[in-house]
Amino acid sequence: xxxxLAALALLFGQLSLLAVGGVNTVLPEMQRQVVQVHRWMKxxxxxxxxxLAQAAPGPNMLVSTLIGWxxxxxxxxxxxxxxxxxxxxxxxxxxxxxxxxxxxxxxxGSCNTGSCRSRSDW
Amino acid sequence: MLPWARxxxxxxxxxxxxxxxxxTLALCQFxxxxxxxxxxxxVGARFQGAAGALAAIMGLLAAPVAIVIVLxxxxxxxxxxxAVQQGFAGLTAAASGLVLSMALRIAAPLWRTPVGVAVAAIxxxxxxxxxxxxxxxxxxxxxxxxxxxxxxxx
Numbered sequence: 001x002x003x004x005l006a007a008l009a010l011l012f013g014q015l016s017l018l019a020v021g022g023v024n025t026v027l028p029e030m031q032r033q034v035v036q037v038h039r040w041m042k043x044x045x046x047x048x049x050x051x052l053a054q055a056a057p058g059p060n061m062l063v064s065t066l067i068g069w070x071x072x073x074x075x076x077x078x079x080x081x082x083x084x085x086x087x088x089x090x091x092x093x094x095x096x097x098x099x100x101x102x103x104x105x106x107x108x109g110s111c112n113t114g115s116c117r118s119r120s121d122w
Numbered sequence: 123m124l125p126w127a128r129x130x131x132x133x134x135x136x137x138x139x140x141x142x143x144x145x146t147l148a149l150c151q152f153x154x155x156x157x158x159x160x161x162x163x164x165v166g167a168r169f170q171g172a173a174g175a176l177a178a179i180m181g182l183l184a185a186p187v188a189i190v191i192v193l194x195x196x197x198x199x200x201x202x203x204x205a206v207q208q209g210f211a212g213l214t215a216a217a218s219g220l221v222l223s224m225a226l227r228i229a230a231p232l233w234r235t236p237v238g239v240a241v242a243a244i245x246x247x248x249x250x251x252x253x254x255x256x257x258x259x260x261x262x263x264x265x266x267x268x269x270x271x272x273x274x275x276x
Contacts (some may be wrong), residue, residue, distance in 0.1 A: 005218075007186055009227065014257070016154065016155060018154065018155050018256055018257060018260065019151055019154045019155055019156070020152075020153075020154045021151060022151070022157055023155070023156045023225065024221070025256075026256060027221070028250065028256070029249075029255065029256035029257075032255070032256075036253065047214045047217070047218070048197070048201075048210050048214055049194075049216040050214075050217055051210065051213040051216070051217035051218075052193055052194065052197060052210075052213070054217045054220065055193075055213060055217075056186060056189050056190045056193055057185075057186055057189060058182075058183065058185070058186020058187070058189070058190070059123065059156045059158050059159055059182065059183070059186065060156070061156060062186055062187065062190040065187050065190050065191060065194075065223050066190060066191075066194045067195050067242075069191060070192070070194070074191070077191055081183070081187055085155070085156070085159060085179065085183065087152045087154075087155075088153065088155025088156075088159070088160065089155060089159060089160070089163050089175075089179060091153055091154065091155070092150065092153050092159075092160040092163045092164060093163050093167055093172070093175050094157060095149065095153055096149070096163065096164040096167045096168065096175075097167060099149065102227075111247075
């Protein structure tokens, strides 16, 4: 079970940082890894879980929660969700802090002009 | 979800001005991860630091994650019934149609530039036909397309 959780964390953590421009970018890679590389489920089941996640409210890519749950139960669901949202969220938090610190003390218009975007380039 | 977030943040709560929202969203789209999640983290961090960011992401995700897990449990219990399976066939078709329509909408402006069409075709072949890893595809294509866009800049 631990190895399954580690595999989930590694897979979704990697997808998190690859999801530039939104999470739909990594959907084909997710399908390839889950169905073809790890053989956790058949293509039909992946499609069904994706449809289920789309039908539910909330940000898309909750399919990661369902895949985690299918592979390793509730711990799997939590690990997959945290791994998909964690790394990119941490990066965003750090970038937004850098952006706010570079702004005026009042914080007024802190994110305007190019200062913010250039600070987040690193 | 983003238009709704804009209405709430800019018009109803007045936490951000219109231009602030646009700039914040630009940063969020540049960074990896779901845009609306990144947006909530940025706004949360701005007003209450780490605690605010954590509260924002928990507020955004907790209920949907709980709902989707409940749906998954229901699916596992009743997924074998033929009526449920037929329903799912329809749901899957609808979800595929949604993804396809989004892909076409994104691809639409490309048709005017031959380079754009070529890059889209290479990416599609690599990912959908050859089923190569995304990381490899991105490492090869990203520098190539940046170079191409610099060279073909009018």
